[in-house]
Amino acid sequence: MNKRLFSIGLALVLGAGYALIAVSQVRPDVLVKQRQAVMTLQNKYVSGQLRPMAQGKIPYDANVAARNAGYLDALSQMPWDGFAPSTKDVKSRALPAVFSDTAKFKEAQDRFRGEVGKLVAATKGGDEAAVKAQILAVSKACDTCHDNFREKQ
Amino acid sequence: MNKRLFSIGLALVLGAGYALIAVSQVRPDVLVKQRQAVMTLQNKYVSGQLRPMAQGKIPYDANVAARNAGYLDALSQMPWDGFAPSTKDVKSRALPAVFSDTAKFKEAQDRFRGEVGKLVAATKGGDEAAVKAQILAVSKACDTCHDNFREKQ
Numbered sequence: 001m002n003k004r005l006f007s008i009g010l011a012l013v014l015g016a017g018y019a020l021i022a023v024s025q026v027r028p029d030v031l032v033k034q035r036q037a038v039m040t041l042q043n044k045y046v047s048g049q050l051r052p053m054a055q056g057k058i059p060y061d062a063n064v065a066a067r068n069a070g071y072l073d074a075l076s077q078m079p080w081d082g083f084a085p086s087t088k089d090v091k092s093r094a095l096p097a098v099f100s101d102t103a104k105f106k107e108a109q110d111r112f113r114g115e116v117g118k119l120v121a122a123t124k125g126g127d128e129a130a131v132k133a134q135i136l137a138v139s140k141a142c143d144t145c146h147d148n149f150r151e152k153q
Numbered sequence: 154m155n156k157r158l159f160s161i162g163l164a165l166v167l168g169a170g171y172a173l174i175a176v177s178q179v180r181p182d183v184l185v186k187q188r189q190a191v192m193t194l195q196n197k198y199v200s201g202q203l204r205p206m207a208q209g210k211i212p213y214d215a216n217v218a219a220r221n222a223g224y225l226d227a228l229s230q231m232p233w234d235g236f237a238p239s240t241k242d243v244k245s246r247a248l249p250a251v252f253s254d255t256a257k258f259k260e261a262q263d264r265f266r267g268e269v270g271k272l273v274a275a276t277k278g279g280d281e282a283a284v285k286a287q288i289l290a291v292s293k294a295c296d297t298c299h300d301n302f303r304e305k306q
Binding site: 026033034036037038040041044048067070071073074075077078 | 179186187189190191193194197201220223224226227228230231
């Protein structure tokens with residue numbers, strides 16, 4: 001039994017070791033490039049398509065709204081491991097608060113993820129006004145996080 | 154009735170017009186940046202995580218495999234509208250065949266999408282060997298498309 005527990009413990013330690021190696025092998029500049037790629041795509045689907053739809057600047061298309069909500073559901077999970085401490089000194093628009101106020105940064109991520117989840121649900125409900133309102137809520141969650149954690153241009 | 158048909162026809166024409174305006178408003182260099190962002194992320198999840206798992210270079214993690222398969226299901230739909238004819242002269246690694254042999258390019262996209270779909274199904278089945286084999290099939294579909302449509306470095 002002790003031997004079995006030891007084996008399990010050893011496997012966990014080795015597993016954790018492997019995972020750490022896998023993460024630490026990604027160069028900081030690559031991590032930054034990857035997280036910026038996610039932002040580029042979120043911008044494509046929110047600022048380029050969903051928000052103008054919600055604002056009546058382009059016609060509302062329920063299929064595009066649902067498709068983009070699904071894309072955002074995946075995209076909104078992707079950037080965060082790219083803000084690793086190893087990237088602190090890589091040139092980007094990430095403010096120092098990303099690395100110093102990690103609890104508030106996590107809160108902003110969770111808020112954004114929550115709004116995206118509500119958008120996915122709204123697009124399934126089929127109420128155009130509700131979808132449009134939720135698109136603007138997602139867009140606002142982007143802005144709030146950028147206000148606190150991204151350098152102004 | 155004729156009046157109604159005319160109204161529907163007019164709405165379609167106006168709708169198409171709006172859609173064309175929306176697409177043509179995106180600058181060619183932005184379209185290239187967006188499609189390259191998708192490739193960066195597909196590379197993160199395939200070459201950086203799934204393929205080394207399938208090759209036994211890092212430990213297999215069924216949860217990561219399923220999560221990444223879901224990400225790829227979304228990502229693999231995103232790049233194609235970025236290969237618009239307007240981007241033909243923007244500097245990138247896209248070969249002229251992307252714009253001249255559109256049928257073959259579409260076939261390569263569909264093949265890749267199909268392999269990703271099979272990967273999503275495999276990760277739901279829970280058979281590690283099947284998932285690993287399908288990861289390599291996805292990776293091969295990436296390579297085949299790159300061989301024909303992307304400039305060698």
